[in-house]
Amino acid sequence: MMEYFRKMKGDTKSPPYVGFREIFWSWIGAFIGIGAVAFLEYNLLTGTDRLMIIGSFGASAVLIYGAVRSPLAQPRNFIGGHLISAIIGVASHQLLHSHMWLASAVGVATAIAAMHATKTLHPPGGATALIAVTGSEQIHSLGYFYVIMPVGAGALIMLLVALLVNNIPKTRRYPEFWF
């Protein structure tokens, strides 16, 4: 029992700060990546019922532009995690929308389990699943098309930007692995 509470204290230190260059390139990558997707959303798709951007892309940007070495940020996880979670999110909403709290919980929990099982764990995937359940009428009306757009298309654009920008500085490379 004491061990249980002792574990809550933590027993190691926070990793060190990153250098200025790292901060600089994280900003550039995120600016261009989110900028590209947001530009499409707000300048080309306005007035249509098409969507290009969802909130979970902000979280993905942290990983693929800010923690480029992380296994969680690699293409397999980034693309795979979003697609799998999107499918599960849409399915949860369609099957359980009469109990929204249950649809939300099942969606996110199952997305995490499925990402683990497929070795595609990508934290923003949890948000992608949740957005499919709690999102607007516009998102619900997309049905499974949500998986292709905004999720698939938006993620591909962000991946392209990550490949182009993350390989500019000598001190960075992306990806560590594809699949």
Added chain:
Amino acid sequence: MDMQECPINLSEEDILDAMKNISGYLDITTKDFREIYLVAYRQALRRIKQSLRARDIMTRSVISVKPDTSLEEVAQILAENGISGLPVTDAEGRICGMISEKDFLLHMGVQKNASFMTVVAQCLQNKGCLALPIRRKKAENIMVSPAVTVGEDAAVFEVSGILTEKNINRVPVVSQENRLVGIITRSDIVSSSCAIGQETGI
């Protein structure tokens, strides 16, 4: 065993310094790194231990004598080749025993755990030739028999354990038919551990 424990003692500062020297954000805590390092290190050690075998490090051209070789000749062979011990084999190359400097000293009437310097001291005191008691004897009279042997497939760490445990300096390597195929000395083991370091960059 010091060699095994030493690299494991990575301090938290060592890891933090390394992480600072590597550009980019590393998504790992020092504790996790240390845990991975420890497990990987132990596994590598096990793999290296198992992969290096007696046949890989033994000397194949072994100088040996027959049981009826005179001790005069044995002493000469040891002297000429600059070695301090050798195996005794029968006509078919099977191991009968081992002879080392220690056995000469022991049978010359010098008390146990005596050294070459004991002999020098006694000679200087002019007590005559100490070799007289063994003058007409043969290899089989003073050899240690049966000899401690190892198989060709024995792992090197087992061999070094045997050398330490039996307090011997060399061990003959034998085939399944007990025929002499090589010999391993302490120095063979030392040079093989250097080879491990070079291969893995430790």
